[in-house]
Amino acid sequence: MMRGEGQELLNDVGCICEENGALDLLQVVVGKGDVYDGIWTELQKDHASLQAEIGYLLQNQQKFDVNLNVRHFGKVTKSTIQADGTLMDAAEKIFRGTIDFVRGSADSVGAETEQVLLLGDDVVNKTIPVILCAEENVQGSHGAAIGELDEETLFYFGARGMDRTQAENTIARAKLEAKIQKIGDADIEQKVKTQLAEVLDRDNR
Structure with a gap:
């Protein structure tokens, strides 16, 4: 998802997975402007699955509002949600x-x-995980790792001639490029990398 400064993007994804059906969803959010993202998936039949990955880089007072909801109806269904930004x-x-x-x-x-x-x-970071359970024999879990660059990491980059801004940009780029490489379309991947480079040019922010 790439936006211009001052723009708003409203994105909504809905899917119903029947027996053995699967939704593999990859979203990469980089650019300027605010994003409001809705994802609704129903695993209606047995052995249906959802694999959702979201990568983002937000800057310059951007807002990213995500509401992801997956409902397990069938038996032996599986959902995996990974957000990294x-x-x-x-x-x-x-x-x-x-x-x-x-x-x-x-x-x-x-x-x-x-x-x-x-x-x-x-x-400002708000992570709001919810697990609802009306069935006994299921497994639900959630976890979050939220933090800043530690002094040891900054020292590592400093020893290689990078200041704090360069270190932050390098790590932010690496986190998002790991998602970009999964797009599977060379042209789109290059466009997103170009947008990422523009965003990380702090003189333009």
């Missing part, structure tokens, strides 16, 4: 991830993880 320059992110085990979804598994790198004291 960086906040800098007063950016704000809200991630609401709901895993809902409906009665009848026995032997199903749902997991949600998020890793957030905070670069600056003025960023």
Whole structure:
């Protein structure tokens, strides 16, 4: 998802997975402007699955509001939600991830993880995981790793001639490029990398 400064993007994804059906979803958010993102998935039949990955780099007071909801109806269904991103320059992110085990979804598994790198004291991060369970024989989990660059990491980059800004940009770039490489289309990957380079040019922010 690439936006221009001052623009707003409203994105909404909905999917119903029947027996053995699967949704593999990859979203990469980089650019300027605010993003409001909705993802709704119903695993209606047995052995249906969701694999969702979201990567983002937010800066310059951007807002990223995500509401992801997956409902397990069938037996032996599986959902995996992974979010990985960086906040800098007063950016704000809200991630609401709901895993809902409906009665009848026995032997199903749902997991949600998020890793957030905070670069600056003025960023705002809100991670709101929810697990709803109306079925006993299921497994649901969530976890989040939220933190800043530690002094040891900064020393490592400093010993290689990089200042703090260069170190932050290098790590932010590496986190997002790991997602970009999964797009699978060379032209789109290059466009996103170009946008990423523009965003990380702090003289333009």
